[in-house]
Amino acid sequence: MAGSKSSSSTPKHAPSTKPALSSQSSVALQSLWSAYHDATPSRLKFIDSFLVFLILSGVIQFVYCVLVTSFPFNAFLAGFASTVGQFVLTASLRSQVNSVNRALFKDVSPERAFADFVVGSVVLHFFVFNFLG
Amino acid sequence: MGPQILLSVLFCLIAAVHAGQLSLQSPKLTVVGPDGGKLRSEPISLQKRADPVVLGANDILKLTFQVTDQTSDGGVQPHQTFLRFFDSTTGEEGIQPVKVTPSGKAKFELNMAKPPSSLPPSGTAPLRVSLLLGSFVHGPAALDLFDLHVPPSASAPVHPDESFYHPRPEIAHTFRPEPKLPPRFVSAFFAALVLAPWVVLFGLWGAVKPSVPHLFSPSILSFVLSLALIEGLLLWYWVELRLGHILLYGSGAAALALLTGKQALVGIAARRTGSSK
Numbered sequence: 001m002a003g004s005k006s007s008s009s010t011p012k013h014a015p016s017t018k019p020a021l022s023s024q025s026s027v028a029l030q031s032l033w034s035a036y037h038d039a040t041p042s043r044l045k046f047i048d049s050f051l052v053f054l055i056l057s058g059v060i061q062f063v064y065c066v067l068v069t070s071f072p073f074n075a076f077l078a079g080f081a082s083t084v085g086q087f088v089l090t091a092s093l094r095s096q097v098n099s100v101n102r103a104l105f106k107d108v109s110p111e112r113a114f115a116d117f118v119v120g121s122v123v124l125h126f127f128v129f130n131f132l133g
Numbered sequence: 134m135g136p137q138i139l140l141s142v143l144f145c146l147i148a149a150v151h152a153g154q155l156s157l158q159s160p161k162l163t164v165v166g167p168d169g170g171k172l173r174s175e176p177i178s179l180q181k182r183a184d185p186v187v188l189g190a191n192d193i194l195k196l197t198f199q200v201t202d203q204t205s206d207g208g209v210q211p212h213q214t215f216l217r218f219f220d221s222t223t224g225e226e227g228i229q230p231v232k233v234t235p236s237g238k239a240k241f242e243l244n245m246a247k248p249p250s251s252l253p254p255s256g257t258a259p260l261r262v263s264l265l266l267g268s269f270v271h272g273p274a275a276l277d278l279f280d281l282h283v284p285p286s287a288s289a290p291v292h293p294d295e296s297f298y299h300p301r302p303e304i305a306h307t308f309r310p311e312p313k314l315p316p317r318f319v320s321a322f323f324a325a326l327v328l329a330p331w332v333v334l335f336g337l338w339g340a341v342k343p344s345v346p347h348l349f350s351p352s353i354l355s356f357v358l359s360l361a362l363i364e365g366l367l368l369w370y371w372v373e374l375r376l377g378h379i380l381l382y383g384s385g386a387a388a389l390a391l392l393t394g395k396q397a398l399v400g401i402a403a404r405r406t407g408s409s410k
Binding site: 046049053060066069114122129132 | 338
């Protein structure tokens with residue numbers, strides 16, 4: 001499926017390499033995306049969407065701090081640290097519950113991983129709210 | 134020991150009062166020039182102040198007197214005899230001890246070519262010369278003699294730490310200006326921007342649509358509710374609660390969440406292992 005896609009998108013005689021490269025990279029991205037979309041179970045995609053949300057949240061907060069003001073600096077630090085910390089916790093949860101990694105995490109059941117995630121998140125939230133002010 | 138000292142001091146005081154006052158007999162002042170010629174020679178009267186004595190740079194001032202007691206005829210030797218040179222304008226004073234023989238006779242010489250170091254630094258104001266007499270058996274005496282003009286001295290040496298004993302200049306602090314909030318429109322825009330990822334999140338979750346078959350089973354629901362309780366407590370802490378309260382309530386809610394969580398997760402695990410079997 002990916003091969004037919006690439007043959008239909010690349011022209012037979014390439015006038016220059018540049019459009020071919022960009023179309024090749026776009027083809028690569030597309031195949032990556034469709035592989036991800038097909039192969040990932042919906043629960044992992046659920047977690048992934050949360051990760052995307054966290055990244056977006058952190059980036060926007062950082063952009064605000066750089067562009068406009070860092071005035072309540074503790075608020076910026078608390079907000080940014082909450083996104084970063086939550087991202088780390090969620091990423092570790094994802095890798096621990098992923099059935100592909102079962103061999104790596106033999107003595108950590110998915111339930112245990114989720115319990116660790118919950119405890120870590122609650123502690124993170126407590127410190128974030130403490131610092132938020 | 135204490136009372137004995139007190140008694141002896143009292144005895145001395147009484148003796149001093151009875152022994153009487155010290156005074157001078159035939160005090161005489163002489164000013165001799167550098168060539169040896171007498172420039173001024175006169176007796177000092179304790180009742181009428183003498184004219185001020187002027188000393189040149191090479192003159193010599195000579196004082197002779199005999200210390201007497203009111204009661205005894207002969208002279209007495211006081212335990213302390215000092216000449217005090219006092220400059221009232223600068224407040225400086227110099228003390229020069231005078232040797233008195235046991236018969237009470239004393240001779241003092243002040244050579245301006247080699248002035249004693251005790252002479253205070255002086256300007257144009259005259260030095261008041263007085264005689265201080267102290268004795269264990271007599272009352273103390275301070276006899277004002279005459280005014281003395283000496284050539285002006287070099288100014289008193291300035292102590293190297295002198296600069297530290299004057300008021301320092303006022304410290305003017307400059308403070309950083311208070312940080313200001315950006316204009317409301319900018320804040321509102323960026324607030325909306327920061328909340329936009331939530332929209333993205335719900336959109337993605339809607340697209341993913343993960344299967345949560347047993348979300349509302351009692352164990353899982355109670356666990357989720359106890360987690361929501363913890364988060365609610367944290368929000369309350371952010372607005373109002375104090376640290377002691379949140380730790381107290383939070384530990385209670387955490388215990389609840391532990392219980393319900395254990396039940397829920399064990400149930401999920403059983404279901405997972407059961408179904409995989």
